[in-house]
Amino acid sequence: MIREGDKAGNLTVLRLTSETGITIWALGVPQRAPSRVGPTWCYLIDSDKVTLVDPGDAVSNEILASILDETPFRLSDIERILITHSHSDHDGALDGLLRGTKAELWTHGLYPYLRYQPASLPRRANVVQKWMAAYQQ
Numbered sequence: 001m002i003r004e005g006d007k008a009g010n011l012t013v014l015r016l017t018s019e020t021g022i023t024i025w026a027l028g029v030p031q032r033a034p035s036r037v038g039p040t041w042c043y044l045i046d047s048d049k050v051t052l053v054d055p056g057d058a059v060s061n062e063i064l065a066s067i068l069d070e071t072p073f074r075l076s077d078i079e080r081i082l083i084t085h086s087h088s089d090h091d092g093a094l095d096g097l098l099r100g101t102k103a104e105l106w107t108h109g110l111y112p113y114l115r116y117q118p119a120s121l122p123r124r125a126n127v128v129q130k131w132m133a134a135y136q137q
Contacts, residue, residue, distance in 0.1 A: 002070050008038040013070040022047050025071045029056040031089050040089045049079035057092035082106040
């Protein structure tokens with residue numbers, strides 16, 4: 001464990017190493033609103049390309065960037081983004097990440113036919129400030 005988050009797992013950072021030596025960083029990225037299921041678990045995989053799996057919801061980019069400070073990587077290092085499924089807590093940050101990185105997007109073949117709609121951001125500033133303050137404690 002690199003960083004212990006709250007009891008739900010928010011802001012937790014774990015470093016895992018596979019038997020083949022691939023490093024996987026498990027990142028507990030908080031969701032926009034309190035969730036019964038805890039954070040969105042994003043995975044950063046250091047393999048042939050630095051791959052981010054499920055970047056989180058629409059307010060996650062700043063929080064994700066700060067959590068990455070616990071790893072050797074930055075958002076600009078991400079070369080591939082893999083989306084497991086189309087739920088706003090898994091792909092809501094996608095638009096901002098695709099604009100802010102040169103990452104390729106990997107999805108299931110049906111993903112282009114699913115309706116991607118980034119969540120609206122009415123409470124964005126308050127949420128980011130809350131989680132950033134918690135992260136810095």
